[in-house]
Amino acid sequence: MKTYSAKPADIVRKWYILDASEVPLGRLSTIAAQLLTGKGKPMFTHHMDCGDFVVVINSDNLVVTGKKMEDKMYYRHSQYPGGLTETSLRFEMEKDSTKVITKAIRGMLPVNKLRDGRLARLKVYAGAEHNHAAQKPQVFNLKKGAK
Secondary structure, three states, X not given: OOOOOOOHHXXXXXEEEEEOOOOEXXXXXXXXXXXXXXXXXXXXXXXXXXXXXXXXXXXXXOEOXXXXXXXXXXXXXXXXXXXXXXXXXXXXXXXXXXXXXXHHHHHHOOOOOOHHXXXXXXXXXXXXXXXXXXXXXXXXXXXXXXX
């Protein structure tokens, strides 16, 4: 018996829609990362990118628990002395809510050469409208984890 290894011709990609207003940010990020990597597929291979396309809608209505809107901080440094800048989740949401979701999902993906390709298949929209009706995406039930 030989070990199965996926080939580029074997990969079939589906489209899924995730609604950010249904579950908290962390749960949304882990489910999206799992769909982007393709870990739920029986043909999953570590060195091949066999994940699916993910469309996240309603990023403006993002759900977070507790006091994370004020307490969760994002840090960046300018590489100069005293150049640490911190911003809260509420400020980041007011500025651009799609970047918050993209950054959370990026943090859930493995750090390797496949990460940029996986992130390219992630589409995040602020409202309920998206441009991917032609691809016939399936609505992914986030409450149960079923399709």
